[in-house]
C-alpha cells in the first residue's frame with residue numbers, strides 16, 4: 230500500500246489480523262520523533278449541560294488564565310485564552326454556524342438537557358464534524374475513510390438518529406447530512422480518537438478528559454501491550470494562541486529496525502491482563518495476540534510481577550514511578566545523532582536518567 234503519511238520514516242501497510250498499520254522505512258533510534266501532527270477534528274469533552282464551565286480554552290485547550298479571557302462575541306458560553314485563539318476559532322471550530330447550533334442545543338429547554346453526558350458530548354462531535362464538512366468537505370471524507378462502522382445493534386444508531394433530529398434543522402438541505410452519516414461519524418470517533426487529558430496532579434490518577442482529537446495519520450498506529458512508541462502532547466506548555474498546542478507527537482521508546490511495525494499503547498501500559506483484554510474487546514473490538522498477553526493470560530492476579538521476563542523488565546523501566554502517574558517514559562530525542570539517556574514521562578513530564586543506557 231502506498232505511503233499515505235507525509236513523513237518518509239513511516240509506511241502504511243496491511244498487517245495480518247490488524248488491518249492497516251505503520252512500518253518503519255529505515256532504522257530508527259530510541260527517542261526519535263517519528264510523527265508530529267495537528268488534529269483533523271478536535272472537540273471539547275465537557276458535556277453541553279455541565280454544572281461547571283470548562284476551564285479550558287475552546288480553541289487550544291490550555292487552562293484558561295485566571296486574569297484575562299476572551300469571550301465569543303455572539304454567545305457567552307465559550308471562552309478563549311487569547312485574542313488569537315478566539316480569531317482562529319471564529320473562522321473554524323466556533324464558526325457562526327457552530328455558535329448558533331450549540332446555542333440552541335444548550336438552551337435550557339433543549340431535549341438534550343435531560344440526556345446522559347455521553348450523548349451531550351456526542352452532540353459536540355456531530356456539530357464539529359458537520360462544521361468540518363461545511364468548511365472543508367474533503368476533511369469529512371478523510372474522517373469517513375478511517376477504521377470502524379456502526380452495527381445495527383449498536384446504541385450508536387439510536388444516538389445518531391436522536392442527535393441528527395436535533396441538529397439537522399440548522400443544516401442546509403444541500404449538505405445531505407443524514408442520521409446514517411451521524412452514526413458513521415460516531416463509530417469512526419470511537420475507534421480513532423485520542424484523549425487530551427487535563428494536567429497531571431499528584432492528587433489522583435483519574436484525570437478528566439479535556440477534549441477528543443482525531444489525527445489522520447496517528448490513528449494508523451495499532452495497539453501494542455509492549456509498545457515501541459508513545460504519544461506526547463504539550464497542550465499546557467505552548468504559548469497562548471499557538472496553533473500547534475494540540476499537535477500530537479509520537480516518539481520512540483526503543484530502537485526500531487527497518488520493516489518493523491510501530492505500535493503505541495491505547496492506554497496506560499501498567500494495566501493488568503484482564504483489564505487490557507476487556508478494554509481492547511469492548512472499546513476496540515479485538516483480542517490482543519501479543520507475547521505479553523499470551524504469557525499473562527495464565528497468570529493469577531499479580532503473579533510473576535517481579536520476574537525477569539522481558540516485558541516485566543520493560544515495564545519496570547518505562548512506567549513512570551511518580552505518585553499517581555504511571556505514564557510511559559520515552560528517551561528525549563537524540564542530539565547530533567547521539568541517543569539521550571534521559572527519559573521523559575508522557576503524562577506528568579517527569580525526567581529521569583536511565584542509568585542502564
Ligand SMILES: C[S@@+](CC[C@H](N)C(=O)[O-])C[C@H]1O[C@@H](n2cnc3c(N)ncnc32)[C@H](O)[C@@H]1O
Pocket residue numbers: 246247248249250375376420421448449450451452453513514515516517518
Ligand atoms: C485506531 S485503529 C488502528 C488502525 C487500523 N488497523 C486501520 O486499519 O485503520 C484501531 C483498530 O485497529 C485494529 N487493531 C489495533 N491494534 C491491534 C492489535 N494489536 N491486534 C489486532 N487488531 C488491532 C483494531 O481493529 C482496532 O479497532
